[in-house]
Each structure stands twice: as C-alpha cells, then as structure tokens.
Amino acid sequence: MDEIRDLYQQVILDHNKNPHNFHKMDDADSALEGFNPLCGDHYTFYVKFDGETIADVSFEGSGCAISKASASIMSTALKGRTRAEAERLFELFTSIVTGKIDVVEHVAELGKLAAFAGVAEFPVRVKCATLPWHTLHGALQGGATRVSTE
Amino acid sequence: MNHMWNDSSTPDTTVGTVYDAQRVRADFPIFSRTVRGKPLVYLDSAASTQKPQAMIDATSRFYAEDYSNVHRGVHFLSQRATDLYEDARSEVRRFLNAERDEEIVFVRGATEAINLVAQTYGRSQLGAGDEVIISAIEHHANIVPWQMICQEMGATLRVIPINDHGELQLDAFEDMLNERTKIVAVVHVSNALGTVNPVREIIATAHRHGVPVLVDGAQSVQHLPVDVRDLDCDFFTFSGHKIYGPTGIGVLYGKKALLDAMPPYQGGGDMILSVSFERTVYNETPFKFEAGTPDIAGVIGLAAALRYFRSFDIAAIAAHEQLLLSSATARLQEIDALRVIGTAKEKASVISFTLCAVHPHDIGTILDQHGIAVRAGHHCAQPVMRHFGIPATARASFGMYNTMEDVDALVHGIHSVLEVFT
Ligand SMILES: Cc1ncc(COP(=O)(O)O)c(C=O)c1O
Numbered sequence: 001m002d003e004i005r006d007l008y009q010q011v012i013l014d015h016n017k018n019p020h021n022f023h024k025m026d027d028a029d030s031a032l033e034g035f036n037p038l039c040g041d042h043y044t045f046y047v048k049f050d051g052e053t054i055a056d057v058s059f060e061g062s063g064c065a066i067s068k069a070s071a072s073i074m075s076t077a078l079k080g081r082t083r084a085e086a087e088r089l090f091e092l093f094t095s096i097v098t099g100k101i102d103v104v105e106h107v108a109e110l111g112k113l114a115a116f117a118g119v120a121e122f123p124v125r126v127k128c129a130t131l132p133w134h135t136l137h138g139a140l141q142g143g144a145t146r147v148s149t150e
Numbered sequence: 151m152n153h154m155w156n157d158s159s160t161p162d163t164t165v166g167t168v169y170d171a172q173r174v175r176a177d178f179p180i181f182s183r184t185v186r187g188k189p190l191v192y193l194d195s196a197a198s199t200q201k202p203q204a205m206i207d208a209t210s211r212f213y214a215e216d217y218s219n220v221h222r223g224v225h226f227l228s229q230r231a232t233d234l235y236e237d238a239r240s241e242v243r244r245f246l247n248a249e250r251d252e253e254i255v256f257v258r259g260a261t262e263a264i265n266l267v268a269q270t271y272g273r274s275q276l277g278a279g280d281e282v283i284i285s286a287i288e289h290h291a292n293i294v295p296w297q298m299i300c301q302e303m304g305a306t307l308r309v310i311p312i313n314d315h316g317e318l319q320l321d322a323f324e325d326m327l328n329e330r331t332k333i334v335a336v337v338h339v340s341n342a343l344g345t346v347n348p349v350r351e352i353i354a355t356a357h358r359h360g361v362p363v364l365v366d367g368a369q370s371v372q373h374l375p376v377d378v379r380d381l382d383c384d385f386f387t388f389s390g391h392k393i394y395g396p397t398g399i400g401v402l403y404g405k406k407a408l409l410d411a412m413p414p415y416q417g418g419g420d421m422i423l424s425v426s427f428e429r430t431v432y433n434e435t436p437f438k439f440e441a442g443t444p445d446i447a448g449v450i451g452l453a454a455a456l457r458y459f460r461s462f463d464i465a466a467i468a469a470h471e472q473l474l475l476s477s478a479t480a481r482l483q484e485i486d487a488l489r490v491i492g493t494a495k496e497k498a499s500v501i502s503f504t505l506c507a508v509h510p511h512d513i514g515t516i517l518d519q520h521g522i523a524v525r526a527g528h529h530c531a532q533p534v535m536r537h538f539g540i541p542a543t544a545r546a547s548f549g550m551y552n553t554m555e556d557v558d559a560l561v562h563g564i565h566s567v568l569e570v571f572t
Pocket of ligand 1: 259260340341
C-alpha cells in the first residue's frame with residue numbers, strides 16, 4: 001500500500017478537502033472548461049492577467065482527489081508568475097507526472113507540485129493530474145476554451 | 151460439465167439449492183493469476199465477464215482443427231466450419247427459446263444489434279413527427295442510435311422517466327404511447343443501477359397499442375433466464391463478452407416477420423442471392439443482415455460459452471448472485487459515508503455507490519491496489535448520473551464465479567479507502 005500513500009500524499013488530501021482559489025471569478029480575462037469524459041471530471045478555470053503576469057487564478061467544478069488537488073495547487077503555484085514561467089512549470093509538471101524526469105532534481109523549483117511525483121506509478125491517473133494544467137495551458141496560449149482529455 | 155446440483159457422485163437431497171461457485175472458479179483460468187500480488191477479486195463482470203476454459207478451448211480448437219471460411223466452399227473444411235457456425239445459431243436459438251434459427255442474427259455486439267434495428271427498421275418505419283420511446287436508464291448504446299435516426303427522419307425521441315429508486319414510471323409510459331409511436335426500446339437490466347425492468351409488462355402495454363418492442367438484454371441474459379417467446383419481445387439484443395463468451399460477437403433476435411420485412415443493413419458478400427450492376431437480389435433472413443465474412447471463431451466461442459452456461463441451472467446462478475447482491479448491499483449500507491445509487495425492488499448483480507467526499511476514481515484506484523477490480527465512471531449512462539445529481543459512481547458487479555469472499559474483500563477494501571481519506 002506504499003504506492004497508495006505515495007499517490008495520496010497528505011498535501012494532496014488536504015487540497016482535495018479544502019481546495020484553494022475554489023470560486024468563480026467574475027472579472028476573469030479568460031474562462032476555460034476542462035473535462036475528462038471518461039470519469040466525468042469537470043472544471044472551469046479562470047485567469048486574470050496583468051500584462052505578462054498571471055494576476056489571479058481560480059477554479060470551480062468537481063472531480064477526483066488528484067485532479068482537484070492538482071487544480072488547487074496549480075492555482076497557488078501560478079499566481080504572480082509570468083507566462084514564460086508558467087510555461088516552464090507546465091513542462092516540468094507534465095514531465096514529473098509521466099515519470100520522464102526525476103523529481104528529486106527539481107524539488108525546490110516544484111515546491112508543493114512535487115507531491116504529484118507518485119502519479120507516475122499510476123498511468124491511468126496521469127490525465128487526472130494534468131487536466132488542470134492542459135486547460136490552463138490553453139488559456140496561456142490563447143487557444144481553445146474547452147479542453148478534453150480524450 | 152454438470153457441476154450443478156444433482157451431481158451424481160454426491161447424492162444431494164437439497165436439489166436446486168447447491169451452487170458451488172468455488173468449483174465454477176476452477177473453470178476460469180484467470181483466477182489462477184494474481185493482481186498486484188493479491189488474488190484477483192473480479193467485480194467488473196457488468197463491463198465484461200471472464201472466460202471459461204471450455205470457451206477458450208472451443209475457439210482455439212476451431213482455429214487449429216476446423217478452420218475455413220463459411221458459406222462459400224464445397225471443400226471439406228468449409229462445410230465443417232459452416233456446420234459449426236450454423237450449429238451455433240441453433241445453440242443461441244435454444245438459449246433464447248426463439249422459434250426459428252433464422253431469427254438469430256450474428257452481429258458484433260449489443261451496440262451493433264441496436265444500430266442495425268435503428269438503421270433498418272427505424273429508417274423504413276419512421277417519418278416526420280413519429281416517435282421512438284426509450285427509458286431514462288438506457289446505456290448510451292440504446293440512446294445514441296435512436297437519436298441519430300430520429301434526427302435524420304424528423305422523428306422525436308421520448309423518454310420514460312424514473313423514480314429515485316431507479317425504477318421506470320410505467321403510468322407515464324402508458325400515457326406516452328400513441329398512434330405516432332413506432333418502436334419502444336428498453337433495457338432489460340440496467341448496467342448502471344442494476345434495475346430489472348418489468349419488460350413483460352412493458353411489452354404487453356406496447357403491444358396493446360400495436361407498437362413493437364426491442365429489449366436490450368446486454369445485462370440480463372447472464373443473470374436471469376430469458377425466453378423471448380414468453381416475453382413476446384419483437385427484438386432482443388445481447389453481447390457475447392458479457393455472458394462468458396468472446397469479444398466482438400453478439401446477437402440480434404428478431405421475430406421472423408419483422409426481419410423479413412426489414413431492408414438489409416450493410417451490403418456485401420453473403421447477404422446477396424445474385425448481383426448484377428443493374429440489380430441485386432438480397433439473401434434471406436438472417437443472411438441478408440450478415441454481410442461479409444463473419445466472426446466465425448467468435449460465433450463458435452459464443453456457442454461454447456452458452457453451452458457452458460446452460461450446463462448449470464440458470465435459476466441457481468441467479469439465486470447465488472442474488473445472495474451476493476443482498477449481502478453486499480446490506481454490508482455496504484452499514485458504512486455511513488456510503489450511498490447506494492439504484493435501490494429498485496428488482497435488481498440484478500450490480501451495486502453502484504458513492505462515498506461521501508471520495509470520488510469514484512479514487513475508490514477504483516485504491517481498490518485496485520488490493521487486487522479488486524471495480525468500475526468507476528458514468529458507465530455509459532450519463533443521463534442516469536444526471537438524474538441522481540452525481541458525475542459518476544463506483545460499481546461492483548457480480549458474475550457466476552463470485553463468492554462471499556469477494557464481498558468480504560470489497561467491504562474491507564472500502565474501509566481502507568476511507569482510511570486513506572480521513
Ligand atoms: C445495458 C447495456 N446495453 C448495451 C451495451 C453495449 O454492449 P457492447 O459494448 O458489448 O456492444 C452495454 C455494455 O456495457 C450495456 O451494459
């Protein structure tokens with residue numbers, strides 16, 4: 001059951017229970033929907049920019065612990081970052097959860113995002129962890145307003 | 151292969167009550183493997199069932215010893231393969247107690263069977279303003295094909311509502327029937343909730359209005375005795391892989407007069423009597439619906455699976471599964487955080503549930519670490535989920551090989567999910 005504890009780390013359980021930035025944003029510059037048709041995870045993400053900087057991120061919706069904690073931790077991690085920094089974190093995060101790179105070398109940079117390293121052992125759950133990031137990535141690139149994992 | 155009650159070696163006075171699931175498990179080689187270091191607890195038979203050795207052997211024997219194409223050759227093996235293929239049709243006919251072999255059409259599965267009826271019967275019968283009735287607890291396979299054909303023909307899809315137990319509201323159904331109703335298509339047993347629909351009553355009601363009924367039996371044939379003549383259904387569909395048979399093969403039963411009157415489905419070889427560029431004469435029922443080389447091995451495997459299944463008393467299998475269902479339901483309902491979704495009086499083999507504050511996906515992942523296979527998701531029944539105001543459920547479903555130990559494992563597994571999440 002060690003893998004289960006690795007997957008459901010305390011930070012993840014805490015953010016699942018009490019997600020941060022979990023609300024609608026009326027003055028958002030963009031609102032994006034992300035969903036996983038397979039399991040019904042469904043979120044809306046809101047972003048406000050201040051020039052090149054992400055001034056605010058929030059979200060609402062429902063889904064599994066992994067996707068909800070990922071959305072919550074992502075929202076805290078991205079606030080105040082530039083688009084370029086956000087892009088870098090997106091790359092890093094997706095590499096970590098797919099097991100492409102080793103988390104220990106990037107712990108400082110990742111902060112709480114490092115808690116998602118355990119996801120790499122659960123290939124079917126990778127989409128849960130990356131759903132918020134892929135959706136937000138769409139906003140940063142000014143692309144689709146609806147992102148589906150399938 | 152008669153492991154059933156009345157085994158001649160053990161004079162048994164409790165005829166009809168002894169069903170030995172442990173012995174049944176021995177017929178399914180998958181149970182000799184472990185999953186994540188644990189014995190396999192397979193509670194996902196509603197998605198697909200595991201396979202008995204008899205079915206696996208019949209399929210490989212066909213490829214090894216009897217293989218050839220069917221309906222095409224004068225040579226020995228072609229004749230042999232054709233005989234096996236047509237014997238399989240008779241086996242299915244006996245299984246459903248249909249009147250004639252021609253009423254059995256081989257298709258890829260329940261999905262294709264329903265599409266076939268929608269595209270042939272539907273296309274030839276539906277006009278603008280006509281109506282098709284389905285129910286609120288259909289699998290997407292019995293929604294989307296009707297939606298597609300209704301849209302194309304300008305017809306309307308109407309839906310029999312359900313109550314909060316997940317039971318159909320039959321008064322509403324009777325009121326929906328009118329002279330524009332062209333077909334009723336309802337699920338026999340709901341895959342998402344386990345509800346057993348009163349199809350006999352539904353059929354009788356529809357027939358009083360002169361409307362034919364398709365019964366989606368994808369989740370019923372493996373759990374209850376089914377007799378299409380007794381039900382008097384006009385069409386009946388099921389999938390081989392859910393009744394211990396191979397994937398890629400399924401059955402459409404249709405009353406001969408209806409099938410005869412229907413246009414063909416796909417065009418190609420086998421479904422014709424003669425072809426010229428000016429005019430093609432279609433083959434007879436059922437061949438006019440079986441264009442191209444069929445899944446011969448699948449058909450033979452399906453017949454072997456049905457023979458295996460029929461070597462038991464189906465009522466005894468049903469009784470065994472009911473015992474597992476009621477025990478699991480009672481024990482799961484003792485868990486405060488757990489809510490059973492689908493509490494119909496008549497249910498078969500399926501328990502859908504949610505756990506307060508734990509998403510079904512997380513339940514599924516944690517149970518999997520214990521070697522327990524359940525399904526998490528909307529079960530291809532999104533309208534059902536919407537009715538109950540939930541995105542998804544976790545679903546445990548039973549087959550002929552499940553035991554009380556599997557129920558124990560499930561209950562323990564749920565407790566360990568709760569441990570992680572509290
Ligand atoms: C009630 C019901 N109908 C239809 C189907 C479709 O069956 P298949 O995917 O084998 O065609 C299923 C499969 O889950 C089902 O449960």
